[in-house]
Amino acid sequence: MHVLYIHGFNSAGFGNKVDAWREAFGAHTVINPTLPVQPAAAMTLLRYLVKKLQGPDFCVMGSSLGGFYALNLAKEFSVKTLLINGAIKDVAYGLDYAKNPLTNYKTDELYHWTDADFAAIRAMELTDADWAAVQPHVFAYLDADDEVLPSPQIHAFLQAKGIYAKMFPGGDHRFQHMAEAILDFKARP
Numbered sequence: 001m002h003v004l005y006i007h008g009f010n011s012a013g014f015g016n017k018v019d020a021w022r023e024a025f026g027a028h029t030v031i032n033p034t035l036p037v038q039p040a041a042a043m044t045l046l047r048y049l050v051k052k053l054q055g056p057d058f059c060v061m062g063s064s065l066g067g068f069y070a071l072n073l074a075k076e077f078s079v080k081t082l083l084i085n086g087a088i089k090d091v092a093y094g095l096d097y098a099k100n101p102l103t104n105y106k107t108d109e110l111y112h113w114t115d116a117d118f119a120a121i122r123a124m125e126l127t128d129a130d131w132a133a134v135q136p137h138v139f140a141y142l143d144a145d146d147e148v149l150p151s152p153q154i155h156a157f158l159q160a161k162g163i164y165a166k167m168f169p170g171g172d173h174r175f176q177h178m179a180e181a182i183l184d185f186k187a188r189p
Contacts, residue, residue: 001025001057004049005032008064008087009095012106017063017084020178024186035066037104037111039120043069050077062086064148064173065095067140072124074134082185083140085175088154092121131161139164139188141181143171164188 003025005018013032022030031049035042050060050073059080062070067086074081087094098113126134140158142151144167151167158165166184168177175181 002053003030004053004060005030006062006066006069008066010102010104024182039117046073074137075130078137081138085142085146085149085173092118135162139185142167143175145170146173148173
């Protein structure tokens with residue numbers, strides 16, 4: 001299996017989540033770029049990578065904002081997609097604080113989002129037709145006690161859309177059930 005790992009907001013392409021996937025599938029099979037902070041630039045890079053890597057044994061894995069990007073790639077390319085505590089809707093609203101200067105906690109990059117960045121995120125929101133199109137390709141794993149995203153509501157929303165969604169008790173936004181999620185994902189068709 002070849003995996004394109006998409007990190008979350010204010011993060012980078014390295015850390016515990018990607019390390020677990022490298023251990024499970026082999027370090028050479030996991031691509032984990034650090035994305036540009038601007039959503040449009042991030043999606044341009046991700047589309048390029050999917051076009052280059054896409055094949056029968058390929059999947060996209062997204063965490064938090066990376067999950068939102070991954071959903072858009074699932075819509076565009078019909079690729080197998082895994083969400084780990086993924087942001088799924090109303091994303092611009094949840095990131096309103098990004099208008100203020102921020103420092104990336106992994107790379108120390110200083111930045112802020114512009115009105116154009118928020119417009120790009122709003123343009124990526126999935127419609128009902130989009131949800132129906134991605135339903136066969138998307139698998140979601142959530143920690144119930146995620147302090148950033150409302151996991152119980154996300155779980156219910158995804159199930160209502162016919163998306164495979166598994167919620168683990170406890171945990172947090174960093175996701176504490178990676179080993180269990182990997183085993184479950186390997187068992188999926």
